[in-house]
Amino acid sequence: MIPLNWYLIVAAALFSIGLYGVLSRKNAVAILMGVELMLNAVNINLLTFWRYRAPTTTAGMAFSVIVFAVAAAEVSVGLALFIAVYRRFKTIVTDEIDLMKW
């Protein structure tokens, strides 16, 4: 069987990579991709703890379902916002949207 901490380390690595993506990317959609990676890392943790600590209960799975729903909602609103922003500024590169800096 796979030790529990293997999953946790992979999830931590995935989260860190996502964090790096969110902080370093300039394009808004790329930032959203980083957020997705982080959400997935969290979900791996939730399901891993469910599997190893409490497989007979439903708490871990229920949390995970909510994370899926929130991720879907977040992406749909986020992408809609980007499209609206693109329409106004003709770019979604975050450091070119500098109307407030004038």
Place this chain on the structure above:
Amino acid sequence: MTAMQIVFLITAVVTLFAAFRTVTTPNLIHAALWLILALAGVAVFYALLNANFFAVIQVVVYIGAIAILMVFAIMLTRREMRDRGKQTSGRWWWAAILGAVFFAGVTWMIEAVALPSQPTAAVPASSIADLGKALVNPNGYVIPFEVASVLLLAALIGAVFVAWTRHNS
């Protein structure tokens, strides 16, 4: 080293490499495709955790909807199809340091705690049925479930409203 562990390690390497390319590749469409590979790797992790339902949901929701929508958004929000120039902000190395420190810290914490290498029990055959019942059980998770459905509805309406083209304004 058992067969499961070998599968796990291969999946981990592929997933992390794909995730790394997602955040580093300058071509955004390629980034989205690497993201799809990373998400598929996560689905394999779910399958390894005996959560087949979540593995399939991962593919349906993330790859079938979210990643394809992202490809769509990338195509819609540009004037030319190629990405030119730097895609990272000037202080990307701060982000790299932060990510590395975070990873080191979390790993140190994980290693500091004694964690089991074996699950406490097998997954019951009825786990998905139990989940379904728990989600609509007043003593279970009916309120989070309803809040999540309201959130999805709000997101649906909000997305349509925000991205709507107002022709006559």
Place this chain on the structure above:
Amino acid sequence: MGLLSHPITLVADWLRNLFLGWGLSQGLTTVLLYLIAAIVVASLANGWVIFLIWFERKIVGRMQDRIGPNRVGPYGLLQPFADLIKIITKEIIFPDKADKPLYVIAPLLMDAAIIAIWAVIPLVPMVGMDFNVAALYTIAVGAFATLGIILAGWSSNNKFALVSAFRTVAQMISYEVPTVLALLVPVLLAGTMSLQGIVEAQHVWYIVLAPLAFLIYFIASVAEVGRTPFDLLEAESEIVAGFHIEYSGMLFATFYVGDFLHAFTIGMLGAVLFLGGWRGPGAEAYPILGLIYLWIKAFVVYFVGVWVRGTLPRLRIDQMMNFCWKFLTPLALILLVEAAVVDRLLLGFTPWGRGLVHLAINVFIGALVIAYARAYDNRRKRERPLAAKPGQYPVARPPQPAAEAQSD
């Protein structure tokens, strides 16, 4: 255990003993057996396409008052083989500045995704992977087929292909919603997501219990395959050939095969979910009969698809999206609620009693929908009468340039 009643088990046992006799370990033998089964199913599916191509060309030809292929072999039966040889010998052309790896992966991804659906189809009783979320799995791997088309459209570096990719996203993501909702009705009635379980629960075929759900499933599936009347992604008259405009040789052939295979796979799934799968007289005693029954049922559904293809013209994209979001999706939701509520009230009925009550309610809902559609159509006609009178040009004429502008 005779050859007639359990031929597949017999072959599998023989192979297993053979491999074990060679001194292979138990685990390796199992892996090898799965591998052989996968290769057999995939080859069977892909080989079957050769016949489908001939069949479809012949049928569509007859519908269009042509003869169809008739030169190579009796009734033109060998025509697909001739085409195959021709297409294999053709060069694979890579467009300038195409994204080469993606360009190659795209058709393979599409074909592989469709063959992956075959992994969970219960071909005969007791055979086929019994996967407890199989119904959802068929939707999940379908996403990879969509992805293949998008990749093809993007990597070709061609604007028509790109337009096709956009249309694909809009069409396939939208039509996934009614497909899933309609698919949930048999899942609900059977109380399981395992396709084997759904077939076993169909003492009465679910087309009797849920005819409208079957209709929605069929329409939405045709849209997912992207065939006429929903062939906007390859609309020859608008965007030349859509996503596969730049493809040639075997890469194009893979798309072509994938398209036919997808159409037949949809028929297969429709047969499993609504037409009783392998069920038929004597199928339990002689499972191989089940395969024949399933094949016939799948073929009937496939034929209806070809029939529709040969009959209807292409829809406009706004009509298509309206049809999905304003008609199919609400109707599928109503049917889902109907199935859930009515089935709860009918606990303890005999299978046929339950089936007839469901059928009556479905007919009632269908009549209401038709009445509503009529009323809507009449109202729309009153509000926006067609500009053309009978005998005139059927579409509103484009605005003519003003007379003085012409004289300049």
